[in-house]
Amino acid sequence: MPSAQGPVVLALDFGGTKTALTVADPHGTRLRDRTVQTAAGQGARAGLERAVAAARTLLDGREPLAVGVSTIGIPGADGVALAPNIPGWGELALGRELALEFPGSALRLTTDVKAAARYEHAAGALKGCDPGLYVNLGTGLAVALVVGGAVVAGRNGASGEIGYSLRARADVGRMAADRIPLEDVVSGRALSRAARSAGSRQLADHIGEFIDELAFHLVNLSIALDPQRIVVGGGMVRSWGALHDRLRTALDAAVPYPPELEAAAHPYDAPLLGALALAVEAARTGT
Structure with a gap:
């Protein structure tokens, strides 16, 4: 459960060179941000573990109501298709891995460019x-x-x-x-x-x-x-x-x-903002 600091949501944007993260309140007001290098040469699991560790630091002991994720490639049940930039990303069951990391959180995943387009249409x-x-x-x-x-x-x-x-x-x-x-x-x-x-x-x-x-x-x-x-x-x-x-x-x-x-109105962080919008929506609906 979230601590007395108040409930939060988490958004992650997995890119070819970096992963951007933000923790926000349930209305989408950003509280803390961080960026970590993807380090594609170290493989998919190392990149995911680095992102989760950064997320834990941002969350400061809290569990998010929801997690919104945008990623290069097309996330599916068993992997991320069309994502050659990170070795092993295609075989990584990203949704299942994140569900294990954040079992009490509603989880939404989408492709980064579609997340960006969605946000630019909503507020850009x-x-x-x-x-x-x-x-x-x-x-x-x-x-x-x-x-x-x-x-x-x-x-x-x-x-x-x-x-x-x-x-x-x-x-x-x-x-x-x-x-x-x-x-x-x-x-x-x-x-x-x-x-x-x-x-x-x-x-x-x-x-x-x-x-x-x-x-x-x-x-x-x-x-x-x-x-x-x-x-x-x-x-x-x-x-x-x-x-x-x-x-x-x-x-x-x-x-x-x-x-x-x-x-774009948000040329560098629209995928992250799109992932955040998904997290806010998921927190509101609980799914």
Whole structure:
């Protein structure tokens, strides 16, 4: 049971490079925050144990009413699908593990980009937009579509996983292992690799190619989905000035009804805020 300090909820956002945590009151007012490195090279269980230890420090002896979790990949009963950035994350039964750690807490899990889109629609740059498209440019690459106030999940929860998209006609019919998927060239991880191996002039050229390839796919998504607004979040929003102008030009040139284009209102912590919103909702309903 929570101590005399009052009841709390816990939110965790498991990313490719770091895990962000917050403890809040049942209304969602944040009380204490912490960030720990994921240390993907040490494996999935080590990352989970590090996050749980940090959570215990934040909770200071209290048990949360509810725990909201956002994660890279698609959390399921037996593992987290489509999460190659952390070795072993796919085989880790994240929900069951956290239920054992917090047995008295209501537990909610979702994909990080969908959590971010949900929050941006509720209280951010997608508010009032229908449909709205959220683009995450972080360690990886994915999008989420909001229609009628709800984030589209897809049959397997995998809608918006454009990191797996084909890049050229020559990719048609090839298995993933036999081609270069989009996320391998358009993501924070891809840009970091390029920065380590390129000189300043080469890197500038690479960044231009990076943005143009992103623009190519956003144009095609906009033509297919006809969103009212595209909102971009994730760590790469720190370079929003460079991103915006090229993306804006590409959208205006090719999309019959060009959407609005904005940086996210919460570009760096929307997944955590989305997880917190899930925890608050779970605490209220008890499920």
